[in-house]
Amino acid sequence: MSQWEYAPAPESRDIANLKPKYRPFIGGEFVDGSGDPSKTVNPATEEVLAEVGTASASDVDTAVKAARKAYERVWGPMPGTERAKYVFRLARLIQERARELAVLETLDNGKPIKESRDSDVPTAAAHFFYHAGWADKLDYAGFGPDPRPLGVAGQVIPWNFPLLMLAWKVAPALATGNTVVLKPAETTPLTALVFAEICQQADLPPGVVNIVPGAGDIGAAVVEHPDVDKVAFTGSTEVGKHIQRTLAGTRKRLTLELGGKAANVVFDDAPLDQAVEGIVNGIFFNQGHVCCAGSRLLVQESIADELLDKLRARVSTLRLGDPLDKNTDIGAINSPEQLAKIKELVASGEQDGAQRWTSSCPVPEKGWFFAPTVFSGVEQSMRIAREEIFGPVLSVLTFRTPDEAVAKANNTPYGLSAGVWTEKGSRILWMADRLRAGVVWANTFNRFDPAAPFGGYKESGFGREGGRTGLEAYLHVQG
Ligand code: TAP
Numbered sequence: 001m002s003q004w005e006y007a008p009a010p011e012s013r014d015i016a017n018l019k020p021k022y023r024p025f026i027g028g029e030f031v032d033g034s035g036d037p038s039k040t041v042n043p044a045t046e047e048v049l050a051e052v053g054t055a056s057a058s059d060v061d062t063a064v065k066a067a068r069k070a071y072e073r074v075w076g077p078m079p080g081t082e083r084a085k086y087v088f089r090l091a092r093l094i095q096e097r098a099r100e101l102a103v104l105e106t107l108d109n110g111k112p113i114k115e116s117r118d119s120d121v122p123t124a125a126a127h128f129f130y131h132a133g134w135a136d137k138l139d140y141a142g143f144g145p146d147p148r149p150l151g152v153a154g155q156v157i158p159w160n161f162p163l164l165m166l167a168w169k170v171a172p173a174l175a176t177g178n179t180v181v182l183k184p185a186e187t188t189p190l191t192a193l194v195f196a197e198i199c200q201q202a203d204l205p206p207g208v209v210n211i212v213p214g215a216g217d218i219g220a221a222v223v224e225h226p227d228v229d230k231v232a233f234t235g236s237t238e239v240g241k242h243i244q245r246t247l248a249g250t251r252k253r254l255t256l257e258l259g260g261k262a263a264n265v266v267f268d269d270a271p272l273d274q275a276v277e278g279i280v281n282g283i284f285f286n287q288g289h290v291c292c293a294g295s296r297l298l299v300q301e302s303i304a305d306e307l308l309d310k311l312r313a314r315v316s317t318l319r320l321g322d323p324l325d326k327n328t329d330i331g332a333i334n335s336p337e338q339l340a341k342i343k344e345l346v347a348s349g350e351q352d353g354a355q356r357w358t359s360s361c362p363v364p365e366k367g368w369f370f371a372p373t374v375f376s377g378v379e380q381s382m383r384i385a386r387e388e389i390f391g392p393v394l395s396v397l398t399f400r401t402p403d404e405a406v407a408k409a410n411n412t413p414y415g416l417s418a419g420v421w422t423e424k425g426s427r428i429l430w431m432a433d434r435l436r437a438g439v440v441w442a443n444t445f446n447r448f449d450p451a452a453p454f455g456g457y458k459e460s461g462f463g464r465e466g467g468r469t470g471l472e473a474y475l476h477v478q479g
Contacts, residue, residue, distance in 0.1 A: 006319065009326040011113045016104040022189065023053040024213055025196035027066035028206025033059050035214050040190060043110035043332040044323050044367040052189050055212035060181065060221040063210035067152040067179040068227055070207030075179050076149055084135035087174050089202040091128030094121065094167075097198065101191055105163055106323045108190045110332030110368070111286050113324050123448055124167035127466075130450035131175035134471060138176065141468055144478035149177030150253060151229035153474065154222040157192075158235045159185035159334050160289040160390075166192050168465045169232050170209060171450075176474040178230065181210045183222050187335050189213040220246075228252060230474065234291075237388075237414075237459045255463025255473045257291065257455060259388045260416030262437065263409035264294030264445060267402075268303045270421035274443065276310050279394070282419060282445035284318060284372050287330055288392040289338070291460075292417035294445050296378075296385060298405055301398045308376055308396065312357055315372050320361045330392060333368040342370050342391035349375050349384035354395070380411055388414070402427065406434045415457030419445045438464075 024033040035054030042049050055063070075083070094101065101124075102117040111120070138147050153173045157165035162184060173180050184192035189211075196211045212218055216239070223231050223243050233243055234257040247254050264282050266275050282294025299307050323331030333339040350356055354375040363369045370391055378385050378395040385395050399405040409418055418437040420428050428442040438456045441447060448454070453464035463473050 006327045008322075010322060011103055011106075011324045011326060013103060013107060013324060015099050016107055017100055018050060018104070018107070021051045021053065022193040022213070024055045024059060025193065025199070025209070025211040026059060026063045027210065028200065028204075030196070031059070033213070035059065035218065038186065038213075040108055040187065042107050043334050044364070046367055049107055050190065052193075052213050054214040055218050057218070057221040060212055060218060060225060063181045063212050064152060064154075064225045064227050066207035067181050067210055070205055071149070071151055071179040074205045075174075075208050076151075076177050078177070080136035080138060080177075083175065083177060084132045086202060086204055087128055087132035087135055087171065090198060090204070091125050091132060093198045093201055094125040094128060094195075097194070098122070098125070101163060101194060103324070104194060105191050106331070108188045109159065109162060110323050110334050112328040112331045114326055114328070115286060120161055120164045123450075124163045127167040127171040127450045131171040135175040138471070138475070141471060143472065143475055147475040147477050150474055150476065151178060152227060153178045153180050153230045153232060154225060154228035155180060155182040155232045156219040156222060156235065157182065157184055159188040160286060160291070162188040163191040163195065165234050166195055168234075172465065172470050173232075173474050174208065176471055178474050179208050181212060181222055181228070183212050183214060183219045186213070186215045223247070230254070232473070233257070240461060253473070255455075255465070256461035257463070257465065258459060258461040260291045260293065260414045260456065260460050261296060261386065261388055261412045262292055262294050262414075262417040262419070263296045263298050263412075263435070264419035265298045265405050265409055265421065265431065266300065266303070266307060267420075267422040267427065268300040269423045270443075271423065272303065272307055272310060275307070275421040276314050278419065278421065278443070278445045279311060280314055280318070283394045284315070284330060284392050285446055287333055287370070289334065289390055290446065292439065292446070294417075294419050295389060295394060297394055297396045298399050298408055299396060300405075301400050304396075304398050308374070312374060315359050315374065316361070318359065318361065318372055320359075320369060320371060321364055330372060333370055333391065336368055338390065339368045339370060342389055342393060345384055345387060345389045346373060346393055349378070349382060349395070352379070352382040352384070354378045354382060354384060380408060386412065402430065406431065410434075410436045413459040416460035417441065
């Protein structure tokens, strides 16, 4: 297929205001952490972006103490009408610094600037706006009169949506009167540390938000700290299971947002061109580093060849490369470890006999990239149909009847999301009733709204984030 030529349109990296060194944020101050400093790297160029001071277990203890003090003396007793003003201010400041945050996110994570600019940062601000609105209305949220906060929330987030995952965690915690100790992912700490600056700018009382950069052991120190009342974790199912085992028998409340292997189901009456756009968005958005990615395409057998032809033609037009270029569709893979994991699973798909098609788009020599790939002829027993690849790789399976579609869609240990493409409203409802997934999108995919609760079934975790339901995870409610 002929492709438009695009002149380079790079966003300026100066907008990110990169500093040579970033430090943990504890008790309202940036402090020298006593962990070993790490370096955060631009995955698109492999250059070091900045040094990051990390926290040690004793810094985590200091952060939890600061959060406890702020909870008891200031934030917990503060009327909701006052808390709302702070949360609103955080939202406004994220908006004001949106370009800086977007460029910084793209540099640190590798995602295309058009995604960090148009999706991650505005949605993060939207979460703060939405929750600011709840802070003074909790008595009327249906949780009984005067629902109380839990206390100190320990929160651990992954690298795929660094600022957005922070917003999903911090906004509801603050709106409900809890204080926070948050550990960002080791490879993407920068926007969380700029958010710490925003907390200072908003005059947020010291200790209400604490950010402790570090690796998995610091996440474990946050989760296991005896004075943490609530743990919120987003990440892999493996680590989620470990955390659940560790917290079993303690008084701590827990929510887990884990992995996924979502089915995107296309029936023969679906508008195919629209479905192709949804399939592309479902698996190639954010390089496929999306827990709810539509990584398993289930297509009705009678239209499989036609749909696959259209899909390959469309995927051939995706532009891969410099994430700061405004025309880039697919950016860099966040780390060499993640790239190795993608390659290993793709090799297993080939060995198992699935047919691989990979876009012939140019791939930069420097940096960690993987060209968009579609596997057809995939069987349910293959690893590429069962395991989360967390990369730009789609596995295509076919079905003949709606019952078979449901059976195949649900044949996974996960249950985070699903998509249904059909022109029949009754079939959408029939499918939504049967799909064991926290979110079912109809004739669209990857739509997020702070008012809509998000979360999983089965090994995708439990608890909901967003909406009125998401508030409950941060409150003592009357049963
Ligand atoms: P993980 O390895 O699970 O890491 C997630 C976070 O936990 C990171 O901050 C990590 O620190 C930390 N961590 C590692 N070991 C820990 C431990 N023993 N105790 C406490 N914290 C620990 O996942 P990942 O590879 O970064 O992220 C990808 C996974 O997250 C995928 O499986 C994806 O599906 C899932 N995910 C799910 C969702 C939702 S909403 N369900 C959203 C995004 C991602 P380090 O950074 O140092 O490793």
